[in-house]
Amino acid sequence: MSTAAGSKSPVDLADRNTPLIRNEWYVAALADEITREPLRRTILEQDIVFYRDTQGRAIALQNRCAHRSYPLSKGYLDGDNIVCPYHGMEFGTDGRCARIPSQKTVPEAMCVQAYPLVEQGSFVWIWTGAPDQVDRDKLVAQPWFTEPDWAHVAGYFPMKAGYLGLHENLLDLSHFPFVHGAALGKPEHAESRPKFEVVDGMVKSAVMHRDVVVGPAFASVAKMTAPIDRLSEQIVPTPAIHLGKAIYTDSSDPQKTSVRYIVHYPTPETRTSTHYFWGVARDVGIDDPAVEEETRAVAAKAFDEDRRVLEDIETVYEADIRPQFREKIIATDSGGIQLLRLFAKKARAEHADA
Amino acid sequence: MSTAAGSKSPVDLADRNTPLIRNEWYVAALADEITREPLRRTILEQDIVFYRDTQGRAIALQNRCAHRSYPLSKGYLDGDNIVCPYHGMEFGTDGRCARIPSQKTVPEAMCVQAYPLVEQGSFVWIWTGAPDQVDRDKLVAQPWFTEPDWAHVAGYFPMKAGYLGLHENLLDLSHFPFVHGAALGKPEHAESRPKFEVVDGMVKSAVMHRDVVVGPAFASVAKMTAPIDRLSEQIVPTPAIHLGKAIYTDSSDPQKTSVRYIVHYPTPETRTSTHYFWGVARDVGIDDPAVEEETRAVAAKAFDEDRRVLEDIETVYEADIRPQFREKIIATDSGGIQLLRLFAKKARAEHADA
Amino acid sequence: MSTAAGSKSPVDLADRNTPLIRNEWYVAALADEITREPLRRTILEQDIVFYRDTQGRAIALQNRCAHRSYPLSKGYLDGDNIVCPYHGMEFGTDGRCARIPSQKTVPEAMCVQAYPLVEQGSFVWIWTGAPDQVDRDKLVAQPWFTEPDWAHVAGYFPMKAGYLGLHENLLDLSHFPFVHGAALGKPEHAESRPKFEVVDGMVKSAVMHRDVVVGPAFASVAKMTAPIDRLSEQIVPTPAIHLGKAIYTDSSDPQKTSVRYIVHYPTPETRTSTHYFWGVARDVGIDDPAVEEETRAVAAKAFDEDRRVLEDIETVYEADIRPQFREKIIATDSGGIQLLRLFAKKARAEHADA
Structure with a gap:
């Protein structure tokens, strides 16, 4: 990216150098793109894996095992969990690690970011902002x-x-x-x-x-x-x-x-x-x-x-x-x-x- | 580009980190490369479109519509003008906007840089320097x-x-x-x-x-x-x-x-x-x-x-x-x-x- | 490379932003990869050419003619020397220029870095550190x-x-x-x-x-x-x-x-x-x-x-x-x-x- 090219005038207009606006709901996928096969997609510069749980709910997790950064999208599903195929760690739909095969306990910190999703007809919406600022009122009824x-x-x-x-x-x-x-x-x-x-x-x-x-x-x-x-x-x-x-x-x-x-x-x-x-x-x-x-x-x-x-x-x-x-x-x-x-x-x- | 690699010694010699020398005439194209089909070429890090007007004169313009940066080389010619196919703006051989279909008047500032060209046998020369410093005496007779x-x-x-x-x-x-x-x-x-x-x-x-x-x-x-x-x-x-x-x-x-x-x-x-x-x-x-x-x-x-x-x-x-x-x-x-x-x-x- | 990505915690752990450790012996090649055909390989961010001299000893030189940076790996061997095909300069196995066809004398400074190599069964080891700090005691007997x-x-x-x-x-x-x-x-x-x-x-x-x-x-x-x-x-x-x-x-x-x-x-x-x-x-x-x-x-x-x-x-x-x-x-x-x-x-x- 040529950082300064393509600037708008006057200078108070957003251009390609302006940071992305994160505290919003964005469409992440068409509903039928998200299945029981993990889907990898970068949204607002974040590597994310999408799948459906056993009840058919769309799930979005940070596509990076909390342990050694393996892309979970190359893993597989076990029930509602996604399994990292490097060390077998399982993450639940809330992003918390549910199992570490090599040890009995799972540290609290061993979790990946879970992104709130809302399905609306053909479209699946994702909240890309700070997890503690999720704002369902910002969803536009359609x-x-x-x-x-x-x-x-x-x-x-x-x-x-x-x-x-x-x-x-x-x-x-x-x-x-x-x-x-x-x-x-x-x-x-x-x-x-x-x-x-x-x-x-x-x-x-x-x-x-x-x-x-x-x-x-x-x-x-x-x-x-x-x-x-x-x-x-x-x-x-x-x-x-x-x-x-x-x-x-x-x-x-x-x-x-x-x-x-x-x-x-x-x-x-x-x-x-x-x-x-x-x-x-x-x-x-x-x-x-x-x-x-x-x-x-x-x-x-x-x-x-x-x-x-x-x-x-x-x-x-x-x-x-x-x-x-x-x-x-x-x-x-x-x-x-x-x-x-x-x-x-x-x-x-x-x-x-x- | 590895900015520091390949430096010359001693340090007062030009190398790949030295800014290009702009206030000169450079060959831009062979004469038969420039036709009624717009030609896109980067010269001294500047994106330029070349074409011939109805009298056969070679024209060089900044390849970037002044309005929304569309590459004019993907446009088409209408007489002596080149038409931006995004909003139909036309630019004359002097780089000034000649027509904006959606409005009656054309702002003065709506122009693209026009580059002086000189044709010399098989070669077409371009002045890449400051437009107000064009120096025809620098052209070398050949x-x-x-x-x-x-x-x-x-x-x-x-x-x-x-x-x-x-x-x-x-x-x-x-x-x-x-x-x-x-x-x-x-x-x-x-x-x-x-x-x-x-x-x-x-x-x-x-x-x-x-x-x-x-x-x-x-x-x-x-x-x-x-x-x-x-x-x-x-x-x-x-x-x-x-x-x-x-x-x-x-x-x-x-x-x-x-x-x-x-x-x-x-x-x-x-x-x-x-x-x-x-x-x-x-x-x-x-x-x-x-x-x-x-x-x-x-x-x-x-x-x-x-x-x-x-x-x-x-x-x-x-x-x-x-x-x-x-x-x-x-x-x-x-x-x-x-x-x-x-x-x-x-x-x-x-x-x-x- | 996203310089900050993939950092380890805590911060005193090496990660991809940590400079490489140069004062060591590394395996550079399998023994049978090095022949009388020059082999180009980048080791620890250094462009290196490998070949065998007439006695079969493995040689490693900086892959950059000291004169005008031509890759010696695109040259040819003449006895124990490698010849730069741009101006015909020859470099010996010690990296010193042995011949400059266009002149009678060879300046002292006209040399490329020669890397110490040690062959150990199927493996050829290279010292990538400072040439004046070569430490044969660091070689691990195997x-x-x-x-x-x-x-x-x-x-x-x-x-x-x-x-x-x-x-x-x-x-x-x-x-x-x-x-x-x-x-x-x-x-x-x-x-x-x-x-x-x-x-x-x-x-x-x-x-x-x-x-x-x-x-x-x-x-x-x-x-x-x-x-x-x-x-x-x-x-x-x-x-x-x-x-x-x-x-x-x-x-x-x-x-x-x-x-x-x-x-x-x-x-x-x-x-x-x-x-x-x-x-x-x-x-x-x-x-x-x-x-x-x-x-x-x-x-x-x-x-x-x-x-x-x-x-x-x-x-x-x-x-x-x-x-x-x-x-x-x-x-x-x-x-x-x-x-x-x-x-x-x-x-x-x-x-x-x-």
Whole structure:
């Protein structure tokens, strides 16, 4: 990492040199990635092993035997415990050592960090902060991923780029016609100028597009063909979540509406790489496999296009080492700038506490 | 890079820890490498995109969109402008932003660095220094690469080794029999001891070999078969150029002469890697394709042999980290030593200015 | 290398941040690896070339021409000398330059470091410390690898893990059933608690197992089938050697004994990679090819299992960068802890001297 490259201007904005924000819930994995086979994943620069206990609960432990640093992910499960295959030590789901084969007693200190997890539909959330500061109130309720009157698709990309660029990308609609092409990049996107504001520590915006002509693909998914009014809301409640909500209303029949949530979860692996999780929930066609497939295909294609853009930018951060470079700002960056200022403040506060 | 490894002795000689010398013209590319397809190349640690405008002029811009750091080399051309494919911003050949699709006005500051280029026959030169210090008088006229009574061949190797070693190599003839074998390594080379001196800030030497017997390959290229007198001149006018000139005279007929320029352009990519450009110009057989081919083949083979030697040395700099190691000097290093002292002085002066 | 990761607790124990201990003899190569073809190998962070002179003596020189840093290992031999193929300089077996083709005299200073070597059966030892502190008394006599009433097998693994972990592994028997499986991991291993003590600056232990039932594989190698008494001794005389000795006695006939030496030589390549040499000597079946083969197969399999464990641990040191992590200690670590304390002391003393 070229530590000084890619700095933002002014200096009170978070950039790749800003410490990660730990006292939050982040998506760690898709629910079906965590099984009885241990899964190794680095989250916020921490090496972690995931597995399910015998009751099916997802477990996350520090992936480093407390004794001689062996990666527990290369071990095996014995009931609810994970066994380190070097000396046979067993760790329980709370991270405490349950057995040391070569001796009768187990010292109190022989434990690995256990990470609180919460499963929410297709997503498993992890608390990466100080264990004594776990704050369940910080979990954002997302019923559209769990309630029966909704259907959703979910996905995951590893991304070789920092998570901040993804947040900026998501708060900016003006890249749509250039990155996502004609299918998504409607004229109203390039010129849309949502007004962002910070409310209760969250960046928010809402923008209404009226009498939008929809194409056949959207029509089949949203079950609407007439010109529509679209209210697009965006909110970043935490560094782990970008929540997009679209409310579609038939322009000629205000009773005919549908709602869609397009949610992105940028989980930092390191400061320069990201686990990019996403989910799209709908309240129409919830039992229609064709809608399901179309939704998944459109989302996966678009989000992968963003991923490639952000990875290309990362190569510049690596290649161009002039520390004095500062990115310039345009009007459509307003949301991103407010967010980066907020994140810088959060990081400073956390750092001051620690 | 092992920062302290491979230091020269005494300490006032440039080595791989010496900052690169920026206020100079360097060869950036062969002319035919720059087309309407953007070309990405790192020159003196700067990420740069090259292309030709609609009139065929070579353009070089900082390869980093001023807005969100996207590599312009992954964009596309629209007339004379290059378009960043992230938000559609267009930059003109002067580096100023010409269009921001999402807004009507373009801020003054929205520009990327434009690098002055000069095309000279097969070679495109770039000014890598401070834009406000562009000095066209520093360009070295090399008419043998542009005038009609000359012919030349040109080539390019990427080299995983610093440029200083190449300069030293070129100022030293004693490696010829060992690195280039019998074809080039004539007995007179191993023992030749050209006298180097610094004149007007340039390292220079001239050495005369009389009654040299030439082999059939040379004879066919130089159109001479009799024993010849050869005056070999070397000059390093800038850190970017090693200029070799050979004047061949028929030993028995002083009127019968030919001249050849063998020019090397070691352009630093980083402190430990180099773009190695070269050209060989002749005033005989200028329309003879067989001479052309033979000249190219001999040069490319020899220069590639040097490249491999220098890359092997680079592996030692990486593997052997003892900071106290100092290279020892022999008589034939005289030219290189004077050059390294000069470069160290230039670098210090530039650093003091900055 | 994450410099602070993987620290031991308490702080007076050697870890991967501790400087290597240089004033010792280390195994540099198996004897048959050193031939008339130059061999390049990094030992204790030093790039070294090995070859045999015309009389068959093993030679080790700094792999860096004193003149322009070319790797001599890419050169060729001329009689007893190694020739640098860049300028033809020749270096003798004492490291002094014997010839500079381009000049008549050779400066005194034109020499490369020559490393003292001692050949001992299958193993070639190198002194990596200060040349003026060579101490032949520090060489540990190991007659079982040279005397005619013994036979031995020897091997070598490159290992991407630090050498300290291997020492800890070897002093700890409790990993046997987990890493080496049922064949080697006898019940008495998991619970064996050898008492370690430091005697004359060496970590030592001895443990007796009585009435051990031996399997057919061991029986065929040791030529014993009855229940046996086994005295296992371990000693680490220097950071370069882990010496294991097993004395087998027929439980019902004290006159019937055999001895085996199982010796490990962990030679640091860098602080995070190791040349792992080993040898197993026996005083029974010394002319029996089946015993030879069985011994080699069992040893190579077991030591490779250890190598894989240690390389897995190295990935954790790289991935998990929390500096505050401290490994916890259990009873069976007693030997390793004493050793790491000893090594830390040695490193500090050497550092203070230098």
